[in-house]
Every structure is written in structure tokens, then in C-alpha cells.
Amino acid sequence: MGNVVAHKCAQVPKAFSEICLASRTLGKCEKIKKQIGKPMQTARVDADNTREVIDLVNGFGPNIVINVALPYQDISIMEACLQTGVDYLDTANYEQPDDPNFCYKWQWDYHERFKEKGIMALLGCGFDPGVTNVFCSYAQKKHFDEIHYIDILDCNAGDHGHPFATNFNPEINIREVTAKGKFYENGKWVQTGPLCVRQTFDFPEIGPREAYLMYHEELESLVKNISGIKRIRFWMTFSENYLTHLKALQNVGMTGIEPIDFEGKKIAPLKFLKAVLPDPASLGANYKGKTCIGCMIEGLQYGRRKKYYIYNISEHEKCYKEVKSQAVSYTTGVPAMIGAMLMLSGVWHRKGVYNMEEFDPDPFMQKLPDFGLPWIEKEL
DSSP states (O other), X not given: OHHHHHHHHHTOTTTOSSOEEXXXXXXXXXXXXXXHTSOOEEEEOOTTOHHHHHHHHHHHOOSEXXXXXXGGGHHHHHHHXXXXXXXXXXXXOOOBTTBOOOOSXXXXXXXXXXXXXXXXXXXXXXXXXXXXXXXXXXXXXXXXXXXXXXXXXXXXXXXXXXXSOOSSOHHHHHHHHHSOEEEEETTEEEEEOTTOOEEEEEETTTEEEEEEEEOOTHHHHHHHHSTTOSEEEEEEEOOHHHHHHHHHHHHTTTTOOSOEEETTEXXXXXXXXXXXXXXXXXXXXXXXXXXXXEEEEEEEETTXXXXXXXXXXXXXXXXXXXXXXXXXXXXXXHHHHHHHHHHHHTSSOOSEEEEGGGSOHXXXXXXXXXXXXXXXXXXX
């Protein structure tokens, strides 16, 4: 994802006149810099260490920090931005390493402090969360007087050629998939077992796929910011092959996050599993197929019931040809660049901490097709 963001920022030098790409592993930054072939600085930083992030920010002097590290690092990077007076953007909400739960409270609690400092934080500026949030605010602005039902539908119908792999950080991905499901209905949150509720959806250009109900962070902010919602759910597709492998790994304890003793050392099984699975960044070269992510929305317009579907189709091969990354990284990295560009230009800028749907959706929607993420809307 960092690779995609760096490529896309480099394509817009008027907005991003200088770029510093930083990571715990400097070699990864140098590789991306060489691939892009344009001047940019690179640096080594441990994003868990707020002092290191502060020193990096003070040394480079940016107008914005785009955080595409892990959710574990959100708070340390936000703290560094607060102390240096620099705007902040991320793509996924904070998660504690020892507690696999999505919760915006930790970051929303920074609102008054960011406001007093005169800076802004934009949370969840990826695709889901991110574009899906904007799809909802766009629908509210253009197509509905009242929105009652939202289903966010995420389908990756691609094939990477591996028996089992994850499309982004394996540790985060598996924690997310094995967590309990949750959705909002009639004023309360309803919890389900992990992946125990499923439906078949006919995805455009892909066809019917089994989609499983999960909890995803954009549900929390959309319930807060889109008025009148009676129910909102999040669905993601998984192949039988993926689920079979995942079940076997769970059964032998490889998805656990509690450290165990191994040859005199403490290690979490999931961290070991992460080390032996394919690096998500390596999947792009052989990835084939499409993704389809969008929102099915129902409500009222002019007193009549309306059902509306807005979505994006992306192709793994096309994404790899452009930026040497697969579509899951591409669809998350492009919105991060667009959000940062809108913040830098002042089109989207307020003091405090905000989610995507709290801004005018039009400027963001206009730029999505320009940078590789066209969207389609249908009234059903």
C-alpha cells in the first residue's frame, strides 16, 4: 500500500512537491524509490516510537503525514503529528495489539487536541473504510431524502496462485476475519459468530459469490454520521479454499495472539504464521481477476422507496502494470493520495479529527476516475 501511495503521489508533483517515504525497513523504501524513478527522500523510522516519528517530521518538515503503517501505529503517529503541528491521514482505525477490536474512540478522543493545535486528522481514507463512506455521503446528498439500509459489499474474485495467502498484512487480516461479526439494526448493535452469517450476491462482471457478514470500522462512523439508518452491514467474499485453510490453522492454534513458550522464547502463533505466509507485496505479479467493492443502499426519495447500488471494479493485472501492486493495495492506496491532496489544497480541511463522510463528497468522487478508480451507479 505504501508503494501505491508513493507512486500516486509522485504522479501529482503540483500537490506533492516533495516526498519522504519512511519505513522500519529502509531497503523497502529504496526499492520503491528506484521503481518510481523520481526524486524522493527515504528514511528509516520505527513508527511505534513516537520520538522517532517526531524527529523524522521535524527533519523533513512535511505539510501532511500519510500513515499506511499498521493500525497498531495509529496512535503513536497521531501523537507525533499533534506535537509537531502537522496534518494526519490514515486508512484503518487504531487497534491494540492484544485486543483485536475495531474502535474509533481512541482516535476520536484526539479531536479537541487537534482542533486546539489547528491541525486536521482524516481517518479511514482507504477504500473500505474510505471510498465506501464517501459513496454513502454521496448517495445521501444526491439520491435520498432518507437512507434506511446500507450493505457494504466487498468481493475479491482474483487468483494469486498460492494455496493460501492474505491480500494485506497476514496478522491484521486473520485477526479481522476470525473476529466476531457485528452489525447495527434498529438502534442497537447485534453480534454474531465469526463468518457464521452468509448470503449469495451477484457481483457485476464477476457473478454470484458467497459473502460473509463481518464487522468493519466504517459501520461505527457511518451510524454516527449518516442520519436515519435502520440497518447497516458489511459483507466480504471468501473462497472455500481460503476458509478451509483458515479453519485448519485455527484448529491447530496458529491464529492465536497470546504468546506461547517456544525454545525458551515467547512468540505469538499468529506472528509466526505471518512470517511463513507469502508477503502480500509479492502477490501482484501473478494476480489475475477483478475486485468489486460498493454499497447497496435503500431508502426514500420524494416519498418513494428507492434501491441504489454504487461500486468500483478494479483489475489486478491492470493495477500491477501501472504501479507493480495488486488491486487490493491499489484500491486502498489511491484514495489515501486523493484525500491527502484535498487536504493540502484546503478543499477538505477543518481543525480536528474527522471521518470521510463528514466532508462534501463531490470533489473526492470527481477525482476517483481520474486516478484509476472509476465508479458505476445503478438504480435497482
